[in-house]
Amino acid sequence: xxxxxxxxxxxxxxxxEYREFGxxxxxxxxxxxxxxxKRTRANPDVEVVVLESDSRRTIERTHxxxxxxxxxxLQDIRAELSPAxx
Amino acid sequence: MPRSLSKSQxxxxxxxxxxxxxxxxxxxxxxxxxxRDYANAMSSVIAVLRDLGVVPGDELTxxxxxxxxxxxxxxxxxxxxxxxxxxxxxxxxxxxxTQQDEFVASLTRRFSEPDGEPRFKVTxxxxxxxxxxxxVHVIVQTDxxxxxxxxxxxxxxxxxxxxxxxxxxxxxxxxxxxxxxxARDRTxxxxxxxxxxxxxxxLSRELAALERFADDTPGAQFYVEESGSEALATxxxxxxxxx
Numbered sequence: 001x002x003x004x005x006x007x008x009x010x011x012x013x014x015x016x017e018y019r020e021f022g023x024x025x026x027x028x029x030x031x032x033x034x035x036x037x038k039r040t041r042a043n044p045d046v047e048v049v050v051l052e053s054d055s056r057r058t059i060e061r062t063h064x065x066x067x068x069x070x071x072x073x074l075q076d077i078r079a080e081l082s083p084a085x086x
Numbered sequence: 087m088p089r090s091l092s093k094s095q096x097x098x099x100x101x102x103x104x105x106x107x108x109x110x111x112x113x114x115x116x117x118x119x120x121x122r123d124y125a126n127a128m129s130s131v132i133a134v135l136r137d138l139g140v141v142p143g144d145e146l147t148x149x150x151x152x153x154x155x156x157x158x159x160x161x162x163x164x165x166x167x168x169x170x171x172x173x174x175x176x177x178x179x180x181x182x183x184t185q186q187d188e189f190v191a192s193l194t195r196r197f198s199e200p201d202g203e204p205r206f207k208v209t210x211x212x213x214x215x216x217x218x219x220x221x222v223h224v225i226v227q228t229d230x231x232x233x234x235x236x237x238x239x240x241x242x243x244x245x246x247x248x249x250x251x252x253x254x255x256x257x258x259x260x261x262x263x264x265x266x267x268x269a270r271d272r273t274x275x276x277x278x279x280x281x282x283x284x285x286x287x288x289l290s291r292e293l294a295a296l297e298r299f300a301d302d303t304p305g306a307q308f309y310v311e312e313s314g315s316e317a318l319a320t321x322x323x324x325x326x327x328x329x
Contacts (some may be wrong), residue, residue, distance in 0.1 A: 011256035030121045052148040062147035065251040073248040
């Protein structure tokens, strides 16, 4: 499993920082997260998270709110209900 | 591997962290608890899920709660030792409800002792959704740490992501996740927030009904194809998208 650091501005729906770390780099990812948390501590609107997954593609789907607009998220639901999804 | 701090040591740490001024050494202690004990527990649970047949294509992502969120929750009165979602794993899979039940049953079997206390707790948010959120959450205990596993069908998952997106926007606010009203009347695009929220609740109910119907009725995909979802059509229309 790889590690993905995301620093996200919630109200602006904007990723401020994105970094990928390899399977053996959990400690480095944690250190980068801690550093980002200290840097953004004063701003409660900023979320700092490290996700652990097999690929960027997977986190784009499991945590699509960081990557997509409201319109795109609704379109995903519509696509899932269409016969082509089945 | 047992947890490196006892329950009372963890709670004392939580009390110190909840104080207005946080000492650096306590932050370091929390960091070490998170990144050692809870990260190891999370890895053990991921291994169990892989063993249960979670494969690439199913969607599995793990995360540890951030220090800021933990401290925020401590300041709202939660005890550190009772926080069940410090470590979390999310599994989303295209599956009918019966398969979701089977998956949860296989998972809990792995955390059952023949003669001992079960090392899991299941919360079925499909039966009683929380602000429209449906999923099955299983808290499993491993290496002395709780790990929250969110088991979602793909439709439950897509709805949850869309709702979370709204909760991040300042016009709605995080309070909508706990049944609160939107923070403002309108979005920056001029849409009514209460109308969007109400349609999201309708959508949750409609998707639940579709999933139940698909589970009970062979060939149910034709129903989904023909009738679609009224709430989804309303939401798409609201943002100017042709349904």
